[in-house]
Amino acid sequence: MISTPLTAELVLGALELERTERGLVPHRLPARARAQNADPRLAMAEAQPAGVRLRFRTRADVVELETLPTKLVYVGAPPRPDGVYDLLVDGALTAQASVAGGNTVTIDMATGASEHRAGPAGTVRFAGLGGHPKDVEIWLPHNEITELVALRTDAPVEAVPGRGRRVWLHHGSSISHGSNAASPATTWPALAATAAGVELVNLGFSGNALLDPFTARALRDTPADLISVKLGINVVNADLMRLRGFGPAVHGFLDTIRDGHPDTPLLVVSPLYCPIHERTPGPGDFDHEALALGEVRFRATGDPAERAAGKLTLEVIRDELARIVAQRQAEDANLRYLDGRELYGEADFADLPLPDALHPCPAAHRRIGERFAERVLAGA
Template sequence: MITTPITATLVRGALDLEHTDRGTLPHRLPARARRQIPDGQLAMAESQPSGVRLAFRTRATIVELDVIATKRVYTGAPPRPDGVYELLVDGRLAGQASAPDGDTLTIDMAAGTARSEPGPMRTLRFADLPGDDKTVEIWLPHDETTRLVALRTDATVHNAQSNGRRTWLHHGSSISHGSNAATPTGIWPALAAKLGGVDLVNLGFGGGALLDPFTARTMRDTPADLISVKIGINLVNSDAMRSRAFGPAVHGFLDTIREGHPATPLLVVSPLHCPIHERTPGPSFPDMAALAEGKLRFVATGDPAETAAGKLTLTTIRGELARIVQERADPNLGYLDGLELYGEEDNAELPLPDELHPDAATHRRIAERFARLAFGGSFTGVRGTPVPRSGDPRRTSPRSTPEAIV
């Protein structure tokens, strides 16, 4: 078996590799941004390698990957499934594996505490692969921090050649991160990227889509051919911002991206339908009664009357985002109403299991709709004058009308 060093030439979808005495840790934010992270939630989320994969060419029939996985344990909640590693050969799934244990991060959501314990390294083995020259990708678990210790094969590894695809840089919340998806290639951005024929760099961070300036600067400095930002749910469910600050913060976030990408197609995506926050502001918290029964569910704790004082709801945010995009008059900036990806009718058919996050089937539906709307033309989004959805006088956000987008 041949051991190949794990370097940046083998890793796609990560913006930094941290080399430690226990392996290489892929990061989705660079070190300068990580130094400005204000909380453990975002630090954890950016270290989870959503959309990150190893890619190389080889004639190997056996591939082994030594990893140290971080297992999250939520006090009072059911055990989490093990993260899934998926091996693809020339774009087709050829194997799956999981690490049964590793480091442990125990989180008590009620107390707001967390503690870590080190654990063992495990070897993932993929065998009986075709012996011809091929491109191999190993997609890392989207929601399980993973240290890469060693890569071994029974034939030489070469750098994967450029596939000529455009790079799609996306930022969003836990839904973009992949919460409740079953596999790393099953998160909606990965599915949409495959359908759209683009290479994904996923900056979807669970709980971390808060218009942070360091995230905007990261996007400014990251090469990309297509860019999208999905804004809203975390601002509501964290109760992090009021309407007075929201508009200028969105403008500032987009301005920063434009400093590095003055004419790159840029799409603003508003929130998906989420019943608990459509007209009820945050914050949202775990339902303690459900936790006592071993179930994870979230509830909105804000008062709808507080919207008059500037508290944000999803309905408010959709209207503001549409207005901002229209007022910026940027020919390469588009708007996509999140209700086109997952709306009230979809929720009736495929409800959010924990009131916030979609399941695996819904990730696929979102991906298919995004690919059709956003990758069908020029990726400048849904253009033209937004109008209310017919038959819904309560709606204050516009209905997106698809036009050529890539």
């Protein structure tokens, strides 16, 4: 087997590669942004390589990727399955595999305490690929921090020349990150990018689409041909701000993006349909009765009457985002608004309900991806 050094030429979708003693950790926020963040949830989310994939050209019949994953364990919750590695050959999903073991972070949701335990690296092995020339992609697990240790093949590999594809830069919440998707290549942004033939850079951060200025600067500084920002749900379920603060924060976020992308098509997407937060403010919380039965579900704990005092709901968020975009369009011809319910609405909920009351199922991810590709990416 031939070992090939892992370099930025082979790793797509990451904003930065951190060199470690053993290999590389792909990051979806640059070091300067990470230094300004004090939230361990965001630190974990940005290091989970949603949308990050290895791509190379080879005649290899056998491909091995050695990694050191970091897996999450929630006290009292059902065990999470191992992260999935999707193998695509010439664009077609061909095989899947997982790495057992690795590091673990055990989180007590009642206290917020966490414990880290070191574990061994492991290897995913794909064989029987044939000795013909082919483009190979390995999409890394979207829900596990993944340290890349070694790439081994039975034939040489080389970087794939640029394809001239448009780059789609997307920011969003856990749904954009891929929560409840079956695998990394079947999150809705990955499916939309594949359908439209664009290169995805996914800055979807579970629980952390919170209008952080350092995230806006990361979007500002990342080359892109199309940018979309899906805003609102995390601001509601974190109960982060009131209406008075939300509007100016959105303006500031968009202003920062425009500092680096003055004319790039920019799409603001409001929240998908989510009954628990449509008219009920946050904060969101686990449904502890369901958790005691081994089932993960979420609930809204706010009081709908508090909307009068400026508390945010999804209905309020959509109205405010539509107003802001309409106002800015007078000076920004490349700014658009999309109501998230066009991607997943009330009828979709009746057909494909949210399994945990917050995140879409794999079939809904596919539906959302197909709609976004058709309504946004195809005409961009």
